[in-house]
Amino acid sequence: MIIFLLLPALLLLLVVFVVPLFRYAWLSFHADSVITGLIAIPNGGANWLRLLQDLRYWQDLGQTLRFAGVSVGLELILALCIALLLDQRWRGRDVVRTLALIPWALPTTVMALGWRWIFNTPYGPIDHFTKIAGIGSLNILGDPNFAWIATVWADVWKTTPFAALILLAGLQTIPADLYEALRLEGGNALICLRRITLPLLRPYILLALLFRLAQSFGVFDLIQVLTGGGPASTTESIALYAYWNALRFLDFGYSSTIIMASFVLISLICVIAWIGLQVLIPTHPKSRGVIEL
């Protein structure tokens, strides 16, 4: 009886999450492209061999890792600051919290268009300010060295509120008397941060980190609209490369290979990040496990 309540959801989840992975694994060992008339023909490991030698994929992977790492790192730091700011009660706090949430609610492609305008050289405000500041015109979106920074900035802007809310939730579970006790012993703000806040926030930081890291490995919308992958493919992400292989080059077999490889690598990296952060931030005797694993 209970099973009937679960069945529809289970079925849908299987079809959408599990079946694709098996399909990708199978398809990656076949040639399925416009050359084969979009019919899958086994080709042994040829796709995987090609992937290993495909400099473009490895460059995209590196770029995606760089994007994800820098973006998530900046986000967490900013989110912590914002959460600390919003933690106390002051007049208008709820209003500010709502307004700060707006960036997260906007569709990525809508604001990406906006960012294209903001970073525009020579008409955008960023260019104007760099000229005033004496740095000169930077041509951010056209410069292979700087374009990725624009994408990071846009991503941080959008996703920081989400991380901030999660950390805020965590901050509000910390009992105030812990801080008082430490202050009586002579601790200042920094020591409070290090010995109380961060350890007690650890589960929330881990949650925000994992979630954001996994999502930013799949960055697609932002890159496609903001830079189109350029200049010189320096902002191209693995999701974008997989997409083009399927929809531009009509090579489904190779696209599946890219997706499969990326899935494995992303999972690996997330596990490593999880373990890494566990080591980095010490636990507090009073911390509660957030995710019961």
Next chain:
Amino acid sequence: MMRHSHFIRRIIATLFIVLICSAGFGIAQARSIESVSFLMAAPFADATQDLVKQFNQEHRGNISLQVVRGPLETEAMSDLAISSLLLGKAPFDGLLMDVTWLPKYAAAGWMQPLEDYFSETDIASLAIGAREGNSYDGHLYRWPMNADMGLLYYRTDLMELPPETPDQLVQVSQSLQKDKKVDWGYVWQGRQYEGLSCVYLELIDGFGGDWLKTDSNQIGLNSKPGVEAAAWLQGLIDQGVSPRAVTNYGEAEALQSFKVGDAAFMRNWPYAWAELQKSDSAVKGNVGITTMVAKPGHTTATLGSWGLTVLKGSSHVDASIEAIRFLTSETAQKQLFLKYGYSPTQQRVIDDPQLLQDKPILAEFGRALKVATPRPQTALYAQISDVLTRQLSSILTGERTPENGMNVAAANTNQILMSAGEKP
């Protein structure tokens, strides 16, 4: 009494039958209005508006043609068409297709072969350059609507005759720049996109080489002419003949720069001519056109060219062909040329004395069309062009030497051919 009602019944029955018949006839008439829709990129959709109106007027009650307006950028246009075609039945009957997409779409089995609809005479009426890029694997799939070819625009007020070789171009540019007549010598499309492949093709062929011979799958990117071509382009930036920002230029940016008088030379397509004669152009009346510079005997113009195709599975093939014939007829081509500067494909239109008198520039178009060369016609074109522009972009931005970059490009092209099973 009986006879009376019998008679009346007959009348009613007859009236009824006449009513049904005429209603049926009306419905049949309405059904027989075939509704045909073509998908075109934005500029062409706008340019053919008048022609579509004329067509619908002439074929009122029979065929109703509608043009669906697609995105501006060629790549985005193809993405749109492909995603419609991949999902199954596409919501349109015909597609205005760029010359480089044909092998891919044909190999995917999305196009209707057209050789039964166009005779030898029809084909013979096309200019020689316009006959390229319409067939694949022995079938005719596309009927060309306009013939685009790469052209070298130059300032007639700054020089007597245009340069003919790459060295001459650099010399003329540098002397003009020294005399402060222009800021820049030569502006072209250097961004990492399809336009860069077009620029490169003219030069690799111009230096005597070949990008890819599709029959033998021989790759010429890292041959001597291939590397020379890349080095020449990079040299333009290094020597200051072209601005550094050219690595981000598309057609619009190059046109903008030339239009305000900042440059002595520009590479662009025929459409730019009409733009440069507009009232807001600083160089109006001082622009000449010629073919791209090349080593003697190797002059090349990259073939652009958009043509109309019919999708397989369309239920209005005959009506679509009617529409195609109309849109590519001599009158239509004259109209498009006079109003929008689109280069015609029919030889008779190119040789038309009245047109040549009104717009002498048509002679230059004709001349360039004679040396028009298509890019490699393979279903893998999108990938190999991608790989090439990537390496060219890193050469132009100074990240790789021309030799190194072209070697990588050749190796990557090889890889693509091999994994598709194309190499012997």
Next chain:
Amino acid sequence: MNRRSLVGLLLLWSLGPLLWQVYTSFCSDQALIQPFVSHDQRWTLIHYQSVLNANPPFWRYLVNSLIVGISSTFLCLLLALPAAYALNRIPRQLSALSRLALVGAALFPYVLLFLALLELARALNLGNQLLALSLPYAALSQPLAILLLNNAFNDLPPELEDAAKLEGLSLFQRFRWIFIPLISPATASTAILVFLFSWNEYPIALTWISDSSKLTLPVAMARIAGSSIYSVPYGAYAAATVLGSIPLVLLVLIFQKPIVSGLTSGAVKG
């Protein structure tokens, strides 16, 4: 730095980019290229006119997104509510494992699923149909929805259900009269989060819908981004950005409580 200035900085950072779009969307083309110089003829409505009068008209995209959003939310809740309830009634080990799997699914970068979903659309002829999009959207939001609703069910005292069973209420009746009303805050939060997700989703809408009159908002914006003929199209871009943002800003302002509580409770209880 005192709190006032920090808050000011936060607001500038969060709202500045959007306000810049608003500002430039009213600038004429001449004024656009010199946004910091004072200009005689600065203000104009022509960008909004060109976006609103485009073919198809802009409001069409909003309607499409609305249809998809509502149908996805409905379908998602329809499937998630029973599943969330049932999750507590299966053996402990299985339930813990399921929760772990759901967390994994919630973290998964779903854009990687686009290819398999495209094949699904091709095979089942689901392309170019707005209501069909609710299937993948409901599926992708299931993990989060089930976890959130399950938390809410956990908070209900077990005696409640026992008492209801004693009174002879069937499962359906228990749902209808007790559970759904009692967990309605959590349902509201889940609903708004699922709605937001469906509204903002891009890769799947991109591959499943190609007909321009059926596009959802994010895909339409991306297409606008790629389709301008003008050399400086940014006036129209800014207008489109503002128009595309208005519904979301309104949603956030109106539904701030459920959004915030949904996100934070999701974090607190994992």
